[in-house]
Amino acid sequence: MVEISSRVWSVWRRNWDAFLRTYRVNFIPPFVEPVLYLLALGFGLGTYIEAVDGIPYPVFIAPALVSISVMYSAFFECTYSSYVRMYYQKTFDAIIATPVSIDEVIAGEMLWGATRGMIYAALMLPVLVIFDVVAMPSSLLLIPFAFLAGLLFAAIAMCFTAITPSIDALNYPSFLFITPMFLFSGTFFPLDLLPQPVQYFALAALPLTHIVSVNRAITLAAFSPINLFSLAWIAVATLLFFLLAIRLMRRRLIV
């Protein structure tokens, strides 16, 4: 059983405060990334692509850019950054000497990872609006949904952090899991171009597929029942990985 109290926010707040101290560096990626991708892929490569399912190419990839940014920010926060705090800085050790429990430390870290994903989505949105590639006001939903999507990737990340033998070994999930997802989750080309079995695999095992699908519905303001399936998949997977991460971390840290 997992016991979490409001103390979890003191852990979240620690990371928020540290983030704000270096906000200038932290705010660069969400502004620069969408501009680069939109220019290079959307308006560069995209001139050779008339439309994807009747949608202009920059409009097609816009929700994918948000999804990818949320994935990267949450996943890297709760792998490399959390590992540094846990192993090198001994921050977790310092915190569990207070009334905050190990469960609350890990939950706070994951909630922070989700928040970071949400911050990035919120910062990207104005850029996408300026390029006129997202529908408003429905695209405001990108922001709250980024928290849920971020929490999913943060929880998956924390599971890897809990079992990794060293910081270098975190490169395995980064390159073998995150990078393929970046390319094969309906991000830069529609999923149905892939062979049928691969499509099923993507839907079953690649979380980003569902995130992109929901975000695309949001930015096009075109919702369908399939979005409910994706939302349910995301909710269940988030809960499972969230609880698993806490279990695995307890096993690692309580000796």
Added chain:
Amino acid sequence: MLYLHDPTAYQEAERIGDIIVAQDLEKRFEDLVAVDRISFRVREGEVFGFLGPNGAGKTTTMKMIQCISPKTGGTLEVFGMDVDTHQQEIKSRLGVVPQETNLDPDFSTYQNLLVYARYFGIPKHEAERRAEELLAFMQLEEKRDVLIEKLSGGMKRRLIIARALINEPRLLILDEPTIGLDPQARHLIWEKLRNLQAKGNTLVLTTHYLDEAERLCDRLVIMDHGKILVEGAPADLIREHAGSDVVEVKRVETAVARLDELGVDYDLAGDVVQVFTDNPHEIARDLLEVCRHKAAVTVRPATLEDVFLRLTGRSLRE
């Protein structure tokens, strides 16, 4: 090995004012018993020391008191509460100075105290007041807005002690509080720890520095291989296990032969012969005569280090 520690002493009726009570406390890992059924009591307001070679089980014991490492046997009560069931309540009343520096490198000295106060749920205004007070107490005011990496080793230790005091704990656990510090920094920390005791705090500390233990501790235990070998006040332990003085002479045959002849007990410590005794001058005079001033004979008061080495042996650990 003879266990001078008497477990029956703990079966007396519970004394009032005991802040930690351990009975047959045990910590077993898969292939090793780190703490082997030890019993001890720490009284309110005293400075209680844990001494022992590396791997003796001191830090493991500290971690069980702090409720961060679950015990595998026996009972352990802190503030009269069971460590297994009252972790939050115990931790909120404890101050912990860990062996490893784990200050938060993302923040300044002052912010470290505020961020830590938040983990205890201390309101911001109150936290700021206490942080200012603690910076003054630990003489860190000038470093208020400096990042941790810019602090010296001594300043970091002082800040960790300040941080441990942010929740105004009744009990302070210090694991090697002065490790790696220069003499000036150590003396300053000793002074602060004595101040804390004078204010009525209870201090439990581990240390490798026997002069530190002798200076600070009202009572202490010496541990080895997970067990408590002896317990008592430093002066009593010295008297009991080393005598008042030590006569040291170079290990030469004539000296050893003379000591055998006199029937005096002696220890061999490398190339030195040590005699623990209450009448050092007689023995020293005798040795000077037989050695005909060829080997230096010295007399010095016995210390806790002598007790420690006699009880735990001279072989290197780890």
